[in-house]
Amino acid sequence: MSNQPSPRHPMYDDATETVREQIRRFCAAEIEPHGEAWEEDGTFPRELYLKAGAAGILGLGFPEEYGGAGGEILYYCLAREELSRCGFAGVRVGLMAHGIGLPPILALGTEEMRQRVAPAVLSGEKIICLAISEPDAGSDVANIRTAARRDGDHYVVNGQKTFISSGMRADYYTVAVRTGGEGMGGLSLLLVEKGMEGFSQTELKKSGWWTSDTATLYFDDVRVPAENLIGEENHGFMGIMHNFNLERLGIVATVLGATKCCFEETARYTTQRKTFGKYLREH
Ligand SMILES: Cc1cc2nc3c(=O)[nH]c(=O)nc-3n(C[C@H](O)[C@H](O)[C@H](O)COP(=O)(O)OP(=O)(O)OC[C@H]3O[C@@H](n4cnc5c(N)ncnc54)[C@H](O)[C@@H]3O)c2cc1C
Structure with missing residues (x-):
C-alpha cells in the first residue's frame, strides 16, 4: 500500500474537510468513549441530541432559516x-432519524409548521421520526392501511406502524396515512405528536443497533388537528418518494x-496480531 494520501476529489x-474534522472530534469526545456501554444499555442519553445540535451536526444540510447549518446535501451525507x-x-441511526422525519415538513409543510x-429538532430539543412501514406494508408503500378520517377540524387516525426508528423517544412523528382510496393517490402525511390521546408505542427488540430505539406505534382514534396535515390531502406519496431518494443517498454515505x-479496524488488527512469527499484514 502506498503511504501517499489519496488525491482529494x-x-x-x-470547508468540507473542516466539517469532517469537526464531526470526528465530536465522535471521539462524545460517542466513542461511551458507545460500548450504551449498546449494552440499549440506549444513549437524550442529552446527546442537544450536544449534536449545539455542535451543528444535526443541522448539516438543512437550511439556515430553520435553524440548520446549511451546506446542501453533501453536508447531510458527510x-x-x-x-x-x-x-x-445504533447511535448514528437514533441521532439522525430527523434526516428522514424532517424533510417532508420542510418540503411540503406550512411556514408555521416549519x-x-x-428549529426545535435541529437544536436537539425535540426528536422527530418518520413512520411509514406497517406490519403489512414495507417495500409496498402504496399498500398502507393506517387510516385518517376527516372529522370537522381534526383527522381521526386508526392503525399501526412498525420498525419505526426513534419511535419511542420521538416528540414528533411524520406519519403516512390513508385519507383517500386505494393505492398511492390516497395517501397523505400527518404530523402526530407524542402525548396525543390514543397514541401509544412499544419497543422492538433487535439483533443489532441496540442503542437505536425501534418501535411499533398504535393509533386508536387519535384526534390530530387538521393543521397538522403536511402538504395537500392525498398528495403524500410524492413526499414519501422525495424522501426515499434522500434516504438512499444517506444510506450510501452511511455504508461508506x-x-x-471496518477497513481501519482490520488494518489495525493486522499490525497487532502475529501468526507463524509474523504480523498478519506481513503475510
Ligand atoms: C432497523 C430498522 C429500522 C427501520 N426504520 C424505519 C423507520 O424509521 N421508518 C419506517 O417507516 N420504516 C422503517 N423500517 C422499515 C423498512 O423501511 C422496511 O423493513 C422495508 O421497507 C422493507 O419492508 P418489509 O420489512 O416489510 O419487507 P418486505 O416488503 O416484506 O420485503 C421482504 C423481502 O422481499 C423483497 N421484495 C419485496 N417486494 C419485492 C418485489 N416486488 N420484487 C422482488 N423482491 C421484493 C424485499 O427486497 C425484501 O428482501 C426499518 C426497518 C428496520 C429493520
Missing part, C-alpha cells in the same frame, strides 16, 4: 459518513463510513 474542499465511521451504528418543528471503519 474535486467535490470536497477545505454527517452520516463520519458518524458511521466511528462504529456505533418554524414550529424544524461503515466500510472505512
Whole structure:
C-alpha cells in the first residue's frame, strides 16, 4: 500500500474537510468513549441530541432559516459518513432519524409548521421520526392501511406502524396515512405528536443497533388537528418518494463510513496480531 494520501476529489474542499474534522472530534469526545456501554444499555442519553445540535451536526444540510447549518446535501451525507465511521451504528441511526422525519415538513409543510418543528429538532430539543412501514406494508408503500378520517377540524387516525426508528423517544412523528382510496393517490402525511390521546408505542427488540430505539406505534382514534396535515390531502406519496431518494443517498454515505471503519479496524488488527512469527499484514 502506498503511504501517499489519496488525491482529494474535486467535490470536497477545505470547508468540507473542516466539517469532517469537526464531526470526528465530536465522535471521539462524545460517542466513542461511551458507545460500548450504551449498546449494552440499549440506549444513549437524550442529552446527546442537544450536544449534536449545539455542535451543528444535526443541522448539516438543512437550511439556515430553520435553524440548520446549511451546506446542501453533501453536508447531510458527510454527517452520516463520519458518524458511521466511528462504529456505533445504533447511535448514528437514533441521532439522525430527523434526516428522514424532517424533510417532508420542510418540503411540503406550512411556514408555521416549519418554524414550529424544524428549529426545535435541529437544536436537539425535540426528536422527530418518520413512520411509514406497517406490519403489512414495507417495500409496498402504496399498500398502507393506517387510516385518517376527516372529522370537522381534526383527522381521526386508526392503525399501526412498525420498525419505526426513534419511535419511542420521538416528540414528533411524520406519519403516512390513508385519507383517500386505494393505492398511492390516497395517501397523505400527518404530523402526530407524542402525548396525543390514543397514541401509544412499544419497543422492538433487535439483533443489532441496540442503542437505536425501534418501535411499533398504535393509533386508536387519535384526534390530530387538521393543521397538522403536511402538504395537500392525498398528495403524500410524492413526499414519501422525495424522501426515499434522500434516504438512499444517506444510506450510501452511511455504508461508506461503515466500510472505512471496518477497513481501519482490520488494518489495525493486522499490525497487532502475529501468526507463524509474523504480523498478519506481513503475510
Ligand atoms: C432497523 C430498522 C429500522 C427501520 N426504520 C424505519 C423507520 O424509521 N421508518 C419506517 O417507516 N420504516 C422503517 N423500517 C422499515 C423498512 O423501511 C422496511 O423493513 C422495508 O421497507 C422493507 O419492508 P418489509 O420489512 O416489510 O419487507 P418486505 O416488503 O416484506 O420485503 C421482504 C423481502 O422481499 C423483497 N421484495 C419485496 N417486494 C419485492 C418485489 N416486488 N420484487 C422482488 N423482491 C421484493 C424485499 O427486497 C425484501 O428482501 C426499518 C426497518 C428496520 C429493520
